[in-house]
Amino acid sequence: MTAPAGTAAAERGHVLVLNAGSSSLKASVHMPAGDGLWRDQRRWSPFETGGSGREAPLEAVLDGWLREALAPWSDGLVLAGHRVVHGGERFTAPTRLDPEVLAELETLVPLAPLHNAPALRVMRWLGRWKPELEQWACFDTAFHVTLPPEARTYAIPAPWRATGLRRFGFHGLNHQHVAEAVARRHVDPAGRASLRLISCHLGAGCSLCAIRGGRSIATTMGYTPLEGLVMATRSGSVDPGLLLHQLRRGLSVESLDRALQKESGLLGLSGLSAGMEELRVAAAQGHAGARLAIDVFRHQLLQGIGAMAASLGGVDVIALSGGIGEHDDTLRQELEERLAWLRPFELLRIPADEEGMIARNCRRAMG
Secondary structure: OOOOOOOHHHHOOEEEEEEEOOOEEEEEEEOOOOOEEEEEEEEOEOOOOOEOOEOOEHHHHHHHHHHHHOOOOHHHEEEEEEEEOOOOOOOOOOEEOOHHHHHHHHHOHHHOHHHHHHHHHHHHHHHHHOOOOEEEEEEOOHHHHHOOHHHHOOOOOHHHHHOOOOOOOOOHHHHHHHHHHHHHOOOOHHHHHHOEEEEEEEOOOEEEEEEEOOEEEEEOOOOOOOOOOOOOOOOOOOOHHHHHHHHHOOOOHHHHHHHHHHOOHHHHHHOOOOOHHHHHHHHHOOOHHHHHHHHHHHHHHHHHHHHHHHHHOOOOEEEEEHHHHHHOHHHHHHHHHHOHHHOOOEEEEOOOOHHHHHHHHHHHHHO
16 A cells, blocks of 8 residues: 655654564554554564575565665654563553663563564664654553453462463453454443453464453463464463473473474364365365364364353353454354354454554553
């Protein structure tokens, strides 16, 4: 999308949002209400050297693509917001970046190295390119700061808990977006305050969030984004005893991490693909692995929804979001049928919009 005609003054007030993943960078420009004016993304290589047949490293993508792509908007930007996956114990709200905050964010990289580390590199690059531009960080864990003690605490030894080992929850920016989008449908303030919502973020990563009156009270992801539902290549919840068994058999920590993060989930179950759309086609053609992957995914999703409903004491709205949640018509129909016992509730689709939520949160934080 090209920039609208007019002077830089007419464009003033726009928010740049940067979402750095483990091998991709999403960039977008938003109006004051959070509506997107422009968005695009590029792949980048986690390796420091590019080369034939390989994406460029992150800084090369920033220098070679983003700088040019933002040229039409550059003079009209008033702030930049970054998605940061893990905010740890300290960061529970949008936070303006300064040297102290950047140093603190460095200490959190081990909690989410594939996402927090690239986000920091983007922050520092932008600080060099446009030092006058105010930058803010928004955290996927922040929405879950309202989890009550019984929902965030693991039944592990007290010395472990004292080091901060607890449930943080993730996908908070999109769960917040879903909660606000659903609340706008209910004009009665009293109804919004008591609304019982299950937000289902179903994409490459998957998580559920039980939301009462706009506040997270339970979620499926935990200390890391590995816990919970079956995902594209992530295992979701696994008996810890199984993992101990594999370690005792001689599997290295690195190999275990790779297996759980990259070789499990839909891919590991099917032996074919991590994509639900491809698995639906293969299952219809009789592929046993694809059928198993879909069945296990649905089974765990139904169990998770039941658990979230129990936490809420019933449910008024179930909202599907993310690539699978928004586009898989078969899954929607299956949920309609299999959750009939839970009625009455409204089943909605809410398009994911983490970037718009970041823009709105930064505006609110600026006051």
